[in-house]
Amino acid sequence: MSWTVPGSIPWLLAHEMRLNWRTFRAGRAGRGARGLVGMVILGLVMVLGGVFIALGVHGRQIPINPLSVSLAALACAVVFTLMLSQTLSASSEALYDRGDLDLLFSAPIGPGKVLFVRALGVAASVGTIFFLAAAPLLGPSIVWGHPGWLGVFGVLAALALAAAGAGLILAMALFALIGPRRTRTVAQVLAALVGAAFFLASQARTILGEQTSSSLYADIVARAQAGRLHPGLLVDLPLRAMTGQPLPLLAMLLAAVGLFAVAALALGRRFSDAAAAAQGAGSVRPPRTEGTSRRAFAAGAFLATLRKELLLIRRDAALLSQVLLRVLYLVPTALVLSRTASHGGEAALAAGAGVVAFLAGQVAGSLAWITLSAEETPDLLMVSPAPIRMLRRAKLAAALVPVAFFLLIPIAVLTWAAPMAAFWTALGALAASVASGLINVWHQRPGKRSDFKRRAGASWMATLAEIVVSALIALATGVAVAGFAPWGLIPLAVAGIVLLLLRRSDAQIARNLRTR
Amino acid sequence: MTEALIVRGLDKTFSKPAVTDLNLTVRAGELYALLGPNGAGKTTTLRMVAGLTKPDRGEISIFGIDARAEPAAAKAITAWAPDEAMIYDKLTPLEYLEFVAGLWNVEPRAAKARADELLAKLGLASEARRRCEGFSRGMKQKVALAGALIHDPRLLILDEPLTGLDAAAARLVKDMLQERVDAGGTVILTTHILEVAERMADRIGIIAGGRLLAEGTLDALRAQVGGEGGEADGSTLEDVFLQLTAEPGGLVEAVA
Numbered sequence: 001m002s003w004t005v006p007g008s009i010p011w012l013l014a015h016e017m018r019l020n021w022r023t024f025r026a027g028r029a030g031r032g033a034r035g036l037v038g039m040v041i042l043g044l045v046m047v048l049g050g051v052f053i054a055l056g057v058h059g060r061q062i063p064i065n066p067l068s069v070s071l072a073a074l075a076c077a078v079v080f081t082l083m084l085s086q087t088l089s090a091s092s093e094a095l096y097d098r099g100d101l102d103l104l105f106s107a108p109i110g111p112g113k114v115l116f117v118r119a120l121g122v123a124a125s126v127g128t129i130f131f132l133a134a135a136p137l138l139g140p141s142i143v144w145g146h147p148g149w150l151g152v153f154g155v156l157a158a159l160a161l162a163a164a165g166a167g168l169i170l171a172m173a174l175f176a177l178i179g180p181r182r183t184r185t186v187a188q189v190l191a192a193l194v195g196a197a198f199f200l201a202s203q204a205r206t207i208l209g210e211q212t213s214s215s216l217y218a219d220i221v222a223r224a225q226a227g228r229l230h231p232g233l234l235v236d237l238p239l240r241a242m243t244g245q246p247l248p249l250l251a252m253l254l255a256a257v258g259l260f261a262v263a264a265l266a267l268g269r270r271f272s273d274a275a276a277a278a279q280g281a282g283s284v285r286p287p288r289t290e291g292t293s294r295r296a297f298a299a300g301a302f303l304a305t306l307r308k309e310l311l312l313i314r315r316d317a318a319l320l321s322q323v324l325l326r327v328l329y330l331v332p333t334a335l336v337l338s339r340t341a342s343h344g345g346e347a348a349l350a351a352g353a354g355v356v357a358f359l360a361g362q363v364a365g366s367l368a369w370i371t372l373s374a375e376e377t378p379d380l381l382m383v384s385p386a387p388i389r390m391l392r393r394a395k396l397a398a399a400l401v402p403v404a405f406f407l408l409i410p411i412a413v414l415t416w417a418a419p420m421a422a423f424w425t426a427l428g429a430l431a432a433s434v435a436s437g438l439i440n441v442w443h444q445r446p447g448k449r450s451d452f453k454r455r456a457g458a459s460w461m462a463t464l465a466e467i468v469v470s471a472l473i474a475l476a477t478g479v480a481v482a483g484f485a486p487w488g489l490i491p492l493a494v495a496g497i498v499l500l501l502l503r504r505s506d507a508q509i510a511r512n513l514r515t516r
Numbered sequence: 517m518t519e520a521l522i523v524r525g526l527d528k529t530f531s532k533p534a535v536t537d538l539n540l541t542v543r544a545g546e547l548y549a550l551l552g553p554n555g556a557g558k559t560t561t562l563r564m565v566a567g568l569t570k571p572d573r574g575e576i577s578i579f580g581i582d583a584r585a586e587p588a589a590a591k592a593i594t595a596w597a598p599d600e601a602m603i604y605d606k607l608t609p610l611e612y613l614e615f616v617a618g619l620w621n622v623e624p625r626a627a628k629a630r631a632d633e634l635l636a637k638l639g640l641a642s643e644a645r646r647r648c649e650g651f652s653r654g655m656k657q658k659v660a661l662a663g664a665l666i667h668d669p670r671l672l673i674l675d676e677p678l679t680g681l682d683a684a685a686a687r688l689v690k691d692m693l694q695e696r697v698d699a700g701g702t703v704i705l706t707t708h709i710l711e712v713a714e715r716m717a718d719r720i721g722i723i724a725g726g727r728l729l730a731e732g733t734l735d736a737l738r739a740q741v742g743g744e745g746g747e748a749d750g751s752t753l754e755d756v757f758l759q760l761t762a763e764p765g766g767l768v769e770a771v772a
Binding site: 297298301304307311377382384387 | 566591595604605606611618620
C-alpha cells in the first residue's frame with residue numbers, strides 16, 4: 001500500500017501533516033480549557049449562522065448574473081490573496097527554518113519529492129483552515145437543498161493549491177532577485193501586504209484624498225444596478241464551480257493542479273539549493289560590524305538595559321516591518337474615521353486624535369511584549385543583582401521610545417494646526433502607551449521574538465484588556481479634543497478601573513512566570 | 517581558610533526529587549568540581565546557588581552572605597555561566613559586555629577597559645564589534661565567559677564550560693580558570709570530562725540522585741572507595757566516579 005510505504009509521497013505527507021497538527025496544538029497549549037470552550041462557542045455561532053443562511057436560501061437558486069458572478073469572483077480573489085499571504089510566508093520560512101529538511105535531504109529521497117510534499121503540506125494546511133471556516137457556514141445549506149454548494153470546497157482546494165504554487169514561485173523569485181539575506185524579511189512584509197491588499201485597495205481613494213469612500217462591494221452593486229457591470233471572459237467560472245457545475249469546477253482544479261505541479265516539480269532542485277544557501281548565509285557572510293560600539297559604556301542597569309533593548313529593536317528587521325505594517329493598517333483607518341466623521345472639522349480632528357492614541361497603545365503593547373516577554377536571556381537578568389523593577393522600567397521605556405518617534409510627525413503637524421488638540425493627542429497617546437506597557441508588565445508570558453506576529457502564548461485576557469484600555473483612552477482623547485474634556489474623565493476612569501483590576505504585584509508576576 | 521560557599525540541607529523537588537538534603541562546602545580560592553551522571557542534580561544545585569531556582573528548603577551562604585535572605589548582595593559577587601551561552605545574537609561582544617557590566621553596576625570606564633582586556637585575552641578582540649549571530653558555539657561561549665568575568669566575581673559558577681569548545685578554546689578557558697584560582701578567586705564547575713576535573717580541581721564533589729555521595733580531594737576519594745585504610749592506589753577519577761555512582765543507595769560520608 002503506497003500510503004504506508006516509507007518514503008512515498010503519501011507517507012511523507014502524513015508526516016508533514018502530523019507536524020503541522022502538533023505545531024497548531026502547541027500554539028494553543030497555553031490557552032487550555034478556556035481556549036477549547038472559546039473554539040466550541042465560535043463553532044456553534046458559525047453553525048447557527050449557517051442555519052440562518054440555509055433558511056434564507058432554501059428554495060432559491062443563486063442567479064448567474066453579472067452581479068453574482070462579480071461578487072463570487074471578488075470573494076475568490078480575497079480568499080486567494082489571504083491564502084497567498086500564508087503560503088508565501090510558509091514557503092520563505094521553509095527555506096530558513098530547517099526543521100527536518102536536513103534529515104530529509106540527507107535521506108535517499110529526491111529533493112523534488114521533498115519539496116513537492118512540503119508544498120502540498122502548505123496547501124493542505126492553508127486549505128484546511130478555510131475548509132473549517134466554510135463547513136459550519138455552508139453545511140446546513142448543503143444538507144438542506146443545495147448539495148451543489150459542495151463545489152465551494154473544490155474551489156477552496158483549487159485556490160489553496162494555486163496559492164501554494166504561487167507562494168513558492170514568489171519566494172524563489174525573491175531568493176533569486178535579492179538573495180538569501182533579505183528574502184526572509186521581504187517575504188514577510190510582502191506576505192502581510194498581500195494579505196492586506198484588498199483592505200488597502202478598498203481604502204485607496206480615501207488615502208488619495210477623495211471626500212467620500214465606498215467599499216468595493218458597494219461599488220460593484222452600484223455599477224450592477226446602473227447596468228454598467230460587464231464581467232470578462234471566465235469570470236463566471238468561480239460561481240459556476242461553487243454551485244456545483246462539474247466542468248467549471250474541473251477546469252479550476254486542473255488549472256490549480258497545473259500551477260502547483262509546475263512550481264513544485266520545476267523548482268524542486270532549486271529549492272534544495274536555495275535552502276542550503278539560506279542555511280549558509282548566516283555563517284558564510286562576514287558578520288556585520290557595528291560602529292556604535294566605540295562610544296562609552298552606559299552607566300548602571302537602567303541605561304544599559306534601555307540601550308540594549310533599543311539596539312535589539314532597531315536590529316530586528318522582521319519586527320520593525322511588522323510594526324510598520326500595523327501602522328500601515330491603521331493609518332487608512334484613521335483617515336477613514338476622520339473623513340467619515342468629518343463634515344465638521346472638530347469631529348474629524350477628535351476622531352483622528354482618538355485613533356492616533358489607540359494606535360500608539362497598540363504599537364506600544366506589541367513592543368512591550370517584545371522587550372518584556374520575549375527576553376532572550378532571562379537567566380542573565382535573574383542572576384544579576386539589578387532590581388527587577390528597574391529592569392522592567394528600562395524595558396518599558398525602550399518600548400515607548402519608538403512609539404514617541406513614530407508619533408513625532410503627527411503631533412508636530414497637529415501642533416502647528418491646532419495646539420490644544422496636539423496637547424490632548426500627545427497626552428492620550430502617552431497614556432495609552434503606558435497603559436498597554438503596564439498590562440504587558442503585569443501579564444508577562446515568556447515567548448520568542450520570532451513569535452511576535454502571533455505573540456504565541458500571550459495571555460488573551462491581557463491582549464483584550466490592551467485593546468479595551470487603549471480604546472477607552474482613545475475615546476477620552478477624542479472627547480477632550482472635541483472640547484468636552486471633563487466628559488473624557490468618564491472613559492478614563494473606566495480605563496483606570498480596568499487597569500487596577502489587572503494590576504499584579506511583583507510577587508504575583510514572579511509566581512506567574514515560575515509556574516509557566 | 518574562608519568558606520566561599522556553604523550549602524546546608526538543600527532540597528528541591530520538581531515532579532520528583534531533584535536535590536535531597538544536600539550539604540557541600542567550597543573553600544575560598546579553590547577550584548571545586550561537581551561531578552555526577554546525567555540527571556544527578558548538578559545543574560539544579562548550581563541554579564539554586566546562582567539564585568535562578570528557588571529551593572524548597574535549605575541554606576545557601578556565599579562568602580558569609582545568606583543568599584536566600586539577601587539575594588542581591590550574593591549575586592553582586594557571583595557569576596553564573598551555563599552550558600548554553602546567555603548572549604544576544606544581535607549584539608556585538610562589546611555591546612553585550614556593556615549590558616552585563618551595567619547589570620552589575622560596574623563603573624563604565626573600568627568596565628570598558630576590562631571588556632577590552634577580556635576580549636583580547638579570549639582572542640575576540642578582532643570580533644569585538646561584530647554581531648554574535650555568525651559566531652561559532654565556541655566563540656559564543658567565550659563571549660559569555662567574558663560576560664561572567666566582567667564584574668570580577670569572587671565566586672564563578674560554570675555549568676559544563678568546555679562543552680562544544682575546540683581544543684585550543686578549551687585550553688584557553690582552562691588556563692583562564694586556573695589563573696583565576698591562582699589569583700585567589702573561587703571557581704565551581706560541573707563537567708563530564710573527568711580528566712579536566714582530575715587535573716584542575718582542588719576538591720571534587722560527586723552527586724547522584726540529588727544527593728552528595730562523596731566530597732574531597734582525589735586522594736581522599738580514592739581512599740574512600742578503597743574502604744577504611746584503603747590506600748591511594750593510583751586509580752583514576754573515572755574509576756572512582758564509576759565505582760561511587762554504580763552503587764545504588766551506597767551513600768558515602770563526605771571526607772575532608
